[in-house]
Each structure stands twice: as structure tokens, then as C-alpha cells.
Amino acid sequence: MNLETYINEFSKYVIAIVMILYTVECFMVFLHKDEEERKGIYIRQNILMFAFHFCSFMVICFETGKISYLLFYAIQQMVLYMAVVLYKWLYPKTNGLIVNNMCMLMSISFVILTRLDYSKAVKQFMIGSTSLVVALIIPFFIRNIKLLKNLKWVYAVAGILLLGVVYILGSTTYGSKISYSIGGLSFQPAEFVKLIFVFFVASALYQSHSITEVLFTSIVAAVHVGIQVLNKDLGSALIFFVIYLFMVFVATKNIIYLALGLSAGAGAAVFAYHFFSHIQVRVQAFIDPWSVIDSAGYQITQSLFAISSAGMWGLGLFQGTPNTIPFVEDDFIFSAIVEEMGIIFGICLLLVCVSIFIMIMIISSDLGNGFYGLIAFGLGICYIFQVFLTVGGGTKFIPLTGVTLPMVSYGGSSILTTLVMFAIIEGLYMIREDEAAKAKKRREELIRKKKEKRRKEKLRKKKLREKRASEEYYEDDILAYEDDSYEYKDEKPARKKASHVNKDARPPYSKTAHTYEEVKYKHEVDLYEYEEDPYDYDPDRQGYDGDIHAYEEDPQAEDDDIDIRVSNDFELEDYTTIYYNEEEHEEEQRRKEKKKKKI
Amino acid sequence: MKKNKEEKKKRKRRFNLQIFVVTCFFIALFAAMSVYIVNYSVTHKIELISNSYNTRAKVLAKKNIRGSIYANDGQVLVSSYVDGSGTEIRDYKFGKLFSHVVGYSINGRMGIEDRYNYYLINTNAPVSVKAEKDQKNEKYPADDVYTTLDVNLQKVASDALGVYRGAVIVTEPSTGKVLAMVSKPDFDPALIAENWNSYLEDTETGVLVNRATQGLYPAGSTFKILTSIEYIKENPENYNSYRYNCTGSFSKGDERIQCYHGSVHGSLDFTTSFAKSCNSSFANIGMNLNKNKFGQTLDQMLFNSELPTEDFDCAVSRLNVNDETPDADMIQIAIGQGPVGISVMHLNMVTCAIANDGILMKPYVVEKIANCEGKSIKSYKSEKYGSIMGVDEAKVLREMMEAVVKEGTGKRLKNDNYYACGKTGSAEYGSVKGESHAWFTGYAGLYDGKEKCEPDICITIIVEGAGAGGEYAVPIAKRIFDAYYGITIEPE
Known part of the structure; x- marks a missing residue:
């Protein structure tokens, strides 16, 4: 056709x-x-x-x-x-x-x-x-x-056992021992062990980067690689090695480990080349x-x-x-x-x-x-x-x-x-x-509380002013004006005239904050933000406590760790910058509601 | 504003340098790998399809009918058709005539059939043609190869060589186009399967060897071209004042050489030594050469390296000369005997360069690949290899080669219609004294009034075991030149 x-x-x-x-x-x-x-x-x-x-x-x-x-x-x-x-x-x-x-x-x-x-x-x-x-x-x-991070030993033992089982009982296909059959189904444990291995390295190194910890990780990694070389599965041996190498590098932020690991790997490769004929054939x-x-x-x-x-x-x-x-x-x-x-x-x-x-x-x-x-x-x-x-x-x-x-x-x-x-x-x-959402919530809560405080303060002052006004009802207007200027004395003098004409007129202070209250409030929140770390402030917080522990427990860790801790605060920055502006905040809320409706 | 700066500072902290570096590392790795894959597959496309372990050629052959090969005037040299029983038959229209240069398509392939196999089995036919063929349940037509070969010249060259073993190459010096390429003994490509075993058993004649490209011969007197180039290079001012008195032989220590057939040439200058092909005089010249520089010149002239011929696999001419070369060898080398082995293609290229002011054009035989409707898929243009000798040296050499025809060993080429220049050679081989291959290499062009035009064609001929070049090779050249210029041969 x-x-x-x-x-x-x-x-x-x-x-x-x-x-x-x-x-x-x-x-x-x-x-x-x-x-x-x-x-x-x-x-x-x-x-x-x-x-x-x-x-x-x-x-x-x-x-x-x-x-x-x-x-x-x-x-x-x-x-x-x-x-x-x-x-x-x-x-x-x-x-x-x-x-x-x-x-x-x-x-x-x-x-x-x-x-x-x-x-x-x-x-x-x-x-x-x-x-x-x-x-x-x-x-x-x-x-x-949340338990996953504490199972270091379980991961190490499980990984080695699974690979070991293949070495002992596995069937050889085309020169490599890679699979193991249970009830007619053939498995390749090395595939799963890759994931377990990643969990192992992460759980071993997220708390402490001490030499002992790195050494322990290296030994377990070497056992994994070694078994895979014996199983003649060079591919996964290499994968284990590379995962180990880069994860240690990123966890410790120490380039020396990368260099050491690479040279050790190269040495092992040369050694393996001379002792295993199947590697020579591949090369x-x-x-x-x-x-x-x-x-x-x-x-x-x-x-x-x-x-x-x-x-x-x-x-x-x-x-x-x-x-x-x-x-x-x-x-x-x-x-x-x-x-x-x-x-x-x-x-x-x-x-x-x-x-x-x-x-x-x-x-x-x-x-x-x-x-x-x-x-x-x-x-x-x-x-x-x-x-x-x-x-x-x-x-x-x-x-x-x-x-x-x-x-x-x-x-x-x-x-x-x-x-x-x-x-x-x-x-x-x-x-x-989730973390981002939590942080956002906390930030919103913070802002709400502050606002509440402001409003109350405002109300109180208003009442005070009214009270005073009623008391001095028969006195000259100028007095009330003076009272006002006292309150705003830190601000630009031009403000005085305006306030005389219309107290509620918006001053051209800022593009984002529209009223005097907002300007002042923003300033306060800024101060507040730099004073406190909201994570420390919130005892219920979950998720990153490990890092904080690391920071607290490890006396050797210095500035480096503080950096790490601060780097987790990204959500706060994001949302504080965004939600200062009331209008944007409202819009975000509306969008969220829409999304909820959709779902 | 202050706030914004503060934000930016803080945001940068989210960025993890180590992760960023590792990410960049892997992206670079993948970029390198992608470039490698594209490059590998593009550059190895043609090479790998010819590998005998690659079954894809067979698959293509089943889908497409093998393409045709055309001569320079559009005549079909080879084409394929499907016979009644459904088998594809390769039809070599000219039988034995193009046996080596076009080659055959089975048993490991040879010639153009081999070099351009990729195109001959792939198709770029338009979809409409494919749809039509599908409807008829026929194979798709594969792409065709258009060559620079000239049927007439090929015929003349083959006839002129006759029953002798040997080779002829006819090229265009200004472009590098190969117009004819004959190697004898020849064979019928259509019968290659039938005769395969006998060809393999026959080690003596070497039927399947393309003598024009694969054969290495002692250069004989044609090598005097190279000796002369070196002498002119070393004595650019006073080469003309060279004088020698030939007594029929030249001795150096125990080594003694004689002029061909015991001739005695008497008093000679540089040009007449060349024109009369005086061995004694050239042995004398050879003794005066700087051996190291001579070696360098030879390397520049493409000795000891692959020739830049993409369409042919040529044998590598071997000759090493340096300070350690003994004098005894030098007098042999200077006259093209001893350890000198040169391919016919190589000598033709050197001659072309002389005719073309020292500039060598790469020889090629395929002009374009086109699909079944003649639409060009790929075309090959004449390509410059570079200058292998100076313009001045080339000019002097041309004068000397002209003298060969005027007063030397190539007198038979004298005529009024065109001018011809060249050099003959009689290369002794084997242990039997007197048996020699007849060489001729030269070029011809037309007159414009009294002025000579640019040379049109260049011919190199070897006739195995025939004797003197002037007697056996020159007449073949004459017939080809005549045919090229359309001159009918008058019976003598």
C-alpha cells in the first residue's frame, strides 16, 4: 500500500x-x-x-x-x-x-x-x-x-548480606554473578543495594564528618565494591564507588577526601587490572x-x-x-x-x-x-x-x-x-x-501577631488621643496638631503640613508600604527577623533538627556548620520578602484558595 | 533597596558549591559524550558498513537494488537488474575493460565497487519512487556513482598495452581527474565468483592486483626526474654549466654501471644527459648530491608515506636516503636501480606536479553520487594537495622533458598537432641481465600559435619485461595522446 x-x-x-x-x-x-x-x-x-x-x-x-x-x-x-x-x-x-x-x-x-x-x-x-x-x-x-536516618547499621548489614548471598548462592550468567532466584523469580540484588547504600552513606555522614565516621563509611563502601568485583559485576562496583566518593565529598565539603578517594580508586583499578583477567579482557x-x-x-x-x-x-x-x-x-x-x-x-x-x-x-x-x-x-x-x-x-x-x-x-x-x-x-x-509550607505558615503567624499588636497599639493611641481631645475640647486646634507632630517627630518635617490638612492621607514613603503604620511595622519586622532564628524559636519543628544537633553536639564543627544551619532557612527569606506587601499576600491567598477548589 | 541587597546575600547561601560543582562535572561529561557519539557515527558511517561482520550491508542489499556506475560521458559502466527468477544480476557492460578500476561487488569487493559500496547500497530515492516500487513489490533503486573515467581512452590504453602485463594511468594534471586506469592481466568481474579459486591459487600472475596502484616497480631511468630535481635544487645557478663525457660506464670503487645497451653518449650537458638518459652521467650527478637533503626531497615527493589518494589504496613507495647511504648505493639510486620501488600512481603524480607548476592535485575518480533521478547527493571537487616542488624546478624539468621528445629517447612522440614531453625508462629487474620493464611518463598539450598551452593530460605507462621504454612504452603513449586529441592513426 x-x-x-x-x-x-x-x-x-x-x-x-x-x-x-x-x-x-x-x-x-x-x-x-x-x-x-x-x-x-x-x-x-x-x-x-x-x-x-x-x-x-x-x-x-x-x-x-x-x-x-x-x-x-x-x-x-x-x-x-x-x-x-x-x-x-x-x-x-x-x-x-x-x-x-x-x-x-x-x-x-x-x-x-x-x-x-x-x-x-x-x-x-x-x-x-x-x-x-x-x-x-x-x-x-x-x-x-522519621526513623530512616537512624538505621545506619541496618543499611550496612543489609547491603553486604544481599550482595554476599549472590556471591555464595548466585547463579553465574555469562561470567558475572548478578542474579539470585527465589521461587522462579530472578532478582538482581545489586540494583536494590544501590539504594540501600545511598541511605547508608547519608545516615552515616549527615551527623558527623569526623575521620572515624568517614573511615567507617569507607570500609563499608570498600566491602560493597569488593564483593561486586568478586561477583565480576564491574558496573555496579563502579557505581558504588562513585556514589561513595561524591557523597563523602558533598557531606564533608572536603576536597581532600575526593582526591584521596580518587587516588585510592585508581590504585585499586590498577591492582584489579593486573589480578583479574576479565578486567584485562574488557580493557x-x-x-x-x-x-x-x-x-x-x-x-x-x-x-x-x-x-x-x-x-x-x-x-x-x-x-x-x-x-x-x-x-x-x-x-x-x-x-x-x-x-x-x-x-x-x-x-x-x-x-x-x-x-x-x-x-x-x-x-x-x-x-x-x-x-x-x-x-x-x-x-x-x-x-x-x-x-x-x-x-x-x-x-x-x-x-x-x-x-x-x-x-x-x-x-x-x-x-x-x-x-x-x-x-x-x-x-x-x-x-x-512541606518545610517550605511550614516556614511560610510560621512566617504568616508571625506577621499576623505583629499586625495584631500594631492594631491594638493603634487603637490604644487613638483612644488616648480621643480622650485627650475630649478633655481639651475647648482649647485651640493647634494643640491637637502639636500632639500629632510629637508622635511623628522622627519622620520628615513635610509630613506636618499634610497631616494638618488630612490626617489619613498616605505619605509617599515607600512603594510597597502604603501607610505610615506599614512603614513602621515593616521596619520592626525587619529588626525582629534578624534578631531571632525562627527555627530555634519553634520547639515543635521537625525535619532539620538533625543538623541542629550536629551543630550543637559536635564541638569541632565551626563556622562551616553554622553556614549549613543558616542555609536551611531559605523558606523564611522567601516568604518574608514576598509577604511584606499586603496586596501580594492577599493575591497569594486567593490563588491558594483557587487551587484548593480545583483539587 | 537595602532590603533587596540583604535578600540577595542570603539567597546565595542556599546555593551549595559542592553540589553545583558535581552537577557541572556530569553535565560536561555528558556534553563530551554527546559530541563523541555524533562525531563517531558521522565519521565512521562508511567505514563500518563495509566491515564483513556488519550484517547491515546485506540487509540493505535485500532492500535496494545496487546502484549503477557511470563514465564521464554518462555511459553506464555497470548496472544491476533483477532477472526472471528474482535474483539480482550485476551487469558489467564493458566486460574486462574496467576490471581493476571499477572492480567487483562480491568476495570482499574491489575498486569503486568497494570504495563506494556504502552509496551503491543506500538509497536517497524520493518517496514517490519508493511508494511506486512498494506498490509493484520491487526493490528501491540505490544511489549511483558518476566517475571521471573516459571509455574511449580506457579502450585505447587497454588495446595499446595489448597482451603485455603492465599498467597505464591517464590523468588531468590541472584537476587530478583519473581518465583511464588499466592494469593487465585483467579479468571479467562478472565471472569473479566462478574463477575465484583459480585467481587465489595463481600467485605468479597476480590477476587481481591493480598494478597501477598496488604494484611497486624499480623506477629505472624515470627516477632521473627526481635526481634532476634535487640537482637543480642544490645548484640553482649553475646546473646548466654541468658537463660530462660519457665513455659508456661509470665506476666508483668496485661498483661499476653501464649505459643502457652499452651506448657511449660522449660529451653531455645537464639537459642532454637527461634527454639521452645517460646512466654514467647521472651516476656522476648522484655522487655530487647531498644525501641528507636528497632524502628530504624524496620525502617531500611523497616517498615513504601514504599517497593522498582517497579513491585508491596505493602501495607506499619506499626509498630512504641519508648520510649513511653508501656511495655504491647512491650511484644505483641516482639512475633508479637498486632499492628504488615506486608505484605507477606515484610517478604519475610527480609528473602531474611538474606539468602543473609544482602543485599536486589529489587524484580522484568519482565526481558525484546521485540518486536514481540524477539529483546530486554528494559531489567531489578537485582538491589541491599542495606544492611538492618549486615553480622554477618544475619549469626546468618541463624543458628537459621536452628535450627528451625533441632529441632524446622519446622522439616517436614528435608531431605537429600537439606537443608532448616526458621521460622514458628501462628498469632492469631480476637477476637476468638485459630484461627490463619499459616505462614512460609524460604529458601533452596543444599549441596556441607558437605558444604552448597548459598541459591537458598526463600519462604514465609501465610494460612489464618488454625492454626499452623508448621502444615499447612510448608508442602506447602516442596512441593515447592521439586518441585524446582525436587524431586517427594512419597506417604506416
């Missing part, structure tokens, strides 16, 4: 352009600070996401001629739509960018897996949807369980894969064939031969995507991953240097480094380590872990929003 030719020819351009637009929207998000203002972007992203999904499956249906794929598509679309809606419904404060990107990556995954291997796509879809449901409850736990396959094209270099060269044949717009779905790459659904999914959907699409995919990473880093930065901030940071590093390893490995940018592309590659443990990871970040984002 003629139509088919045209669809095959043009669909790849449509798909790539939709992806470009989607990627642009991803970065547009960062131009707006308020989640409320980003709403339009998120809706456009959802439309583009569905456009991509629809286009791709239309091509798949035309190419295969199977109607059953249409049904599969419909169910996928429904689940993804539900995911977007459910997240927003259950957690109105979630970060839309992460939810959207999560769904976009999943739809890319379903498209390419359907093209590569239908049965695997169905399996992945089942696991993916189940994981979505599991992940939905995670933010709730993260938000409400050889990286340096010159063409000389070992029959053996160790086969995978990577096939992947390079796929990437080099793509061109900017790709060959189009079903037009290439990505299935010639061994393990294309796991470690080389990126090459398959590039071959059929084009280099432009591939680069956009990377940019989407980077936008997730930037968002996580912003969340981490906002959460400060406490437990939650460290977790967000660790998970962000875990995510982006894994993307780097798999894409870099598949394109011969770095040696191949055999890790999956999170959310996109085939693999149950991988998708579950990544979804949980994103859910945790959503939970952290909500904690941040």
Missing part, C-alpha cells in the same frame, strides 16, 4: 521532532521557580509524550501488520496516563518533571522493546506497571517515617575491539555498527538490524534506539536524563546538607552515573561495564529500583515543599 511507504518515510522525522520539543520543554522547566507556573509545560509534555507513543506504535502496527499490538498500545497508554494522574492526585505537591520524564522513558522503553522482542516487552510492561503501583506508596513512607576490547571482533570485541563492534548506520534521523523503526547486538535489550538498548530513531533522538534522550539529574541536584541543594539532602544527592549520582556507564560503554566512549539504562532497558529489578528511586525523590521533594 502506498500510504505505508509514506508513513515509514516520515514517521521517523515526526518522532525525532516530537522528542526535540519534549526535550526543550524539559529545560524550560528550569526557567520557572514555582511549580504552579510550570503547569503549562507539564501539560505540553504530556501531549508530546502521547504523540510520541502513538506515532511509534502506529509505525509498529503498519510494519508488523499485527492488530494485537494496538491493544497492547492502548493498555500501555492507559497505564502511563494513570501514573501521571495518580501521582498528581495522591501527592499534589510532587515534582511534575520527574513524573513526566519517568513516563516518557517508560514509553520509549515499551516502544523499543516491542520492536526488539514482543514477549519481553509484555513482560517488562507487567513488571513496570506493578512497580509503578509499588512506587506510588513510597513517597508517603519517606515523608512520614582490551575497549582499546581495540576490531582485533578481538570474534570474541571480546563482538558486542561492542556490533553496537558501533548500529550507531554508525543510524544517521541523524535514524533508519526508522523496523528498518535497522539492532537484534544483531547480543543483549541489546539490556546493555545496548541505547544503540538500538539510536539506530532506528536516530542520533538526534539519542542525544535528546541523554538530555532528558540530564534534566532529571539537574532537577534532583536542585532538590538536594534546597534540602540542605542534612540526611534528606544527602539522599537526594546520592540517588542523583547513582542515576546519572549509571546512564553514563551504559551509554558510554555502548558507544566505546569508556570501557564496557554492562549496566542497564535505567527505566529504558529490559530488566525487572532495574525498572523497579529506578521507579522506587524516583518515588523516593518525589517524597524528598514533598518534604522540601
